[in-house]
Amino acid sequence: MFGGAAGGRSGTIRLSMNRTGANVVRMEAEALRQLADRIDGPMAGTFCRAVELLSGCAGRVVVTGLGKSGLIARKIAATLSSTGTPALYLHPAEALHGDLGMIVRGDIVIALSASGETEEIIELLPNIKRLGIALISFTCDPLYPPNGSRSSLAQAADIALDCSVAKEACSLGLAPTTSTTAMLALGDAIAVALAEKRGFREEDFANLHPGGKIGKRLMRVSALMHTGDAIPRISPRARMADAIFEMSSKKLGMTAVVEGDILAGVISDGDLRRLLERRGKEILDLTAGECMTRTPKTISPDEFATAALEVMEQKKITSLVVVDGEGRVQGVLHLHDLWGTQMI
Numbered sequence: 108m109f110g111g112a113a114g115g116r117s118g119t120i121r122l123s124m125n126r127t128g129a130n131v132v133r134m135e136a137e138a139l140r141q142l143a144d145r146i147d148g149p150m151a152g153t154f155c156r157a158v159e160l161l162s163g164c165a166g167r168v169v170v171t172g173l174g175k176s177g178l179i180a181r182k183i184a185a186t187l188s189s190t191g192t193p194a195l196y197l198h199p200a201e202a203l204h205g206d207l208g209m210i211v212r213g214d215i216v217i218a219l220s221a222s223g224e225t226e227e228i229i230e231l232l233p234n235i236k237r238l239g240i241a242l243i244s245f246t247c248d249p250l251y252p253p254n255g256s257r258s259s260l261a262q263a264a265d266i267a268l269d270c271s272v273a274k275e276a277c278s279l280g281l282a283p284t285t286s287t288t289a290m291l292a293l294g295d296a297i298a299v300a301l302a303e304k305r306g307f308r309e310e311d312f313a314n315l316h317p318g319g320k321i322g323k324r325l326m327r328v329s330a331l332m333h334t335g336d337a338i339p340r341i342s343p344r345a346r347m348a349d350a351i352f353e354m355s356s357k358k359l360g361m362t363a364v365v366e367g368d369i370l371a372g373v374i375s376d377g378d379l380r381r382l383l384e385r386r387g388k389e390i391l392d393l394t395a396g397e398c399m400t401r402t403p404k405t406i407s408p409d410e411f412a413t414a415a416l417e418v419m420e421q422k423k424i425t426s427l428v429v430v431d432g433e434g435r436v437q438g439v440l441h442l443h444d445l446w447g448t449q450m451i
Contacts (some may be wrong), residue, residue, distance in 0.1 A: 131276040135288045138272040142289050146296060150269055157243050157266045158300045161192065166213030168194040171202070173227055175283040176219040176245075176290065183217065183294030190302040199227035207231070212238055217294075219245040221270070221286045223258020232263045245290050247271045268293060328415050329408035331445065332429045332438030333359065340365050340436065343372070343396030347382075350374055350395045359441050361426045364399045368435040370428055372399030405430045408437050415440050 146154050161168060168187055172180035180196055187194035197209055197216075210216065216235055218228050223246035235242055244264035248257045249271045261267040270293055276284040339357035341350050343364050353362045354376070361375040374395060382390045382398055390398065406415050406427045415427055419442055429438040 127278070131284065134274065134276040135285050138285045138289050139292050141273075142270070142292060145269060146293075153266060153268060154296075154300075157268060158297060158304060160241055160243070160266060161215060161297065161301050162304050164192070164213070164215045166193075166211060166215070168192055168217060169197050169210050169214050170194060170217045170219070170294075171197045171199050171228060171231070172219030172245075173199050173225050175287050176221060176225070179287050179290045179294065180217070180219045182291060183219075183298065186295060186298045187301070190298050191305055192298070192301055199225070199231055202231055203227060207234055210235070210238060210240060212240065215241045215243065217243045217245065218260060218264070219290055220258075220260050221247045221283060221290075223248055223260040225260070229259050232260075236263075241265045244268065245270050245293060247286050247289075326412045327408065328406055328410050328412055328427075328429055328440055329438070331412055332408065332440045333357075333444075334438040338436060338439050339363060341395050342366070343394060343399070345395045346391065347393050347395060347398060348391050350398070351379065354379070359426055359439055361439070362395075363428050363436050363439065364395045365436055370403075370405065370430050370434055370436050371396070372401045373403035373428060374399050375424070375426065403428060406440065407431070412440075412445060416442075416445055 168184070170180040170184040170187070171177075177196075177198065184194040184196040195209065197206060199218075202209070218231075220228050223244065232242075242264045243266045244260045245268050246258050246261045247270050248261045248267065249269060257267070270286060270289040272285040272289055275282060275286060337357065339353045339359055339362035341353050341362055341364060343366065350362055350364075354360070354374070361373055363370055364372040364374060372395075378398065378400060379390075382393075386393075404418055404422055404424065404427060406418060406429055408429050408431065418427060419425065425442040427440045428436060429440055431437055
C-alpha cells in the first residue's frame with residue numbers, strides 16, 4: 108500500500124516536471140517566432156543595416172556582454188569567426204581594467220545586455236565613442252516602448268536590435284532564459300546572413316575547420332589519395348599478366364592504364380573476374396588496352412572526400428582514379444582510405 112502511494116506521488120512529480128519542461132520550450136519557441144516576425148517586419152530595415160555595417164568591417168567584430176549575456180556573446184563571437192567574420196569576445200569588466208586595448212579603430216562592437224543598463228557596458232560607451240567605433244546593441248527594449256524611452260545602451264547604439272520577450276521562462280520570471288535564447292538566435296541570424304552576403308562557401312568552412320569530425324568530413328581527396336609509386340599503373344600495351352602483378356603488388360584492387368601520365372582506362376578486380384569467366388586463361392595473352400574500362404569514373408584532387416564517397420556508393424566501386432583537369436593521373440583513392448574520416 109505504501110509503495111503504491113509513493114509510486115503515485117512519484118508519478119505526479121514526474122508529470123509536473125514534464126509539464127514544466129514542455130512549457131519552458133513552448134515559451135522560448137514563441138519568443139523566437141515573435142523575433143522572426145520582427146526581423147521579417149518592423150525590424151527588417153534595422154537588421155539589414157546591421158548586416159551591411161558588419162560586412163564592411165575593416166577590423167574585427169568585438170562582442171561583449173556580462174553574465175548570461177556574456178556567455179551568449181562568446182557563442183556569437185565563435186559563430187562569426189567560424190563563418191568567415193573575424194570576431195572576438197571582450198569581457199566588459201576586464202575591458203575597464205586594461206583589456207580595452209583589444210578594441211582598435213576599424214572594429215565594430217556588438218554589445219549584449221537584456222536591460223540595456225549593465226553598468227560595466229555603460230562605462231565602456233565613452234571609450235567606444237572616443238575611438239569612433241560603430242556600436243550595435245542587443246537589448247530587450249521593445250521597438251516602440253510604451254513610455255517612449257529606451258535603455259541607455261539602445262540609445263547610444265548606432266543600430267539597436269530588439270530581443271524583447273513577453274516573459275522569462277523561469278517560473279520566477281527572473282533567470283535569463285527566454286531572453287538569452289532570443290539573443291542567441293539573433294546572433295545566429297546575423298552570422299548566417301553575413302556569411303551569405305560575403306559568399307561564404309563550403310570550401311571556406313572547411314579551411315576554418317581542419318580538426319575534429321567536421322574537419323575530417325571536409326577533407327580533400329588530395330589529402331587521402333595514394334600518390335607516386337603507390338599508384339598502380341601500366342601501359343595499354345602491357346600484357347594482362349603484368350596488369351595482374353601490378354594490381355596484386357599495389358593492393359588497391361585495380362590498376363590505372365595510362366599513356367604517359369594521361370588516364371586511358373582502368374582495370375579492376377571485378378573486370379578481371381568477369382574476363383576470366385568469359386575467356387578463361389586466354390586473357391593472359393591480351394593487352395591491358397583490350398581489357399580496360401575506357402571511361403572510368405574519376406575525381407578531382409580538390410573535391411571533398413564526401414563527394415568521392417558518394418560516387419563510390421552510387422557506382423558500387425571501391426576505388427577512384429584522381430585526375431587533374433587535363434586527365435593526368437594524380438593518385439588513387441580507395442574506400443579504405445575513408446574509414447578514418449568518420450564518414451563510413
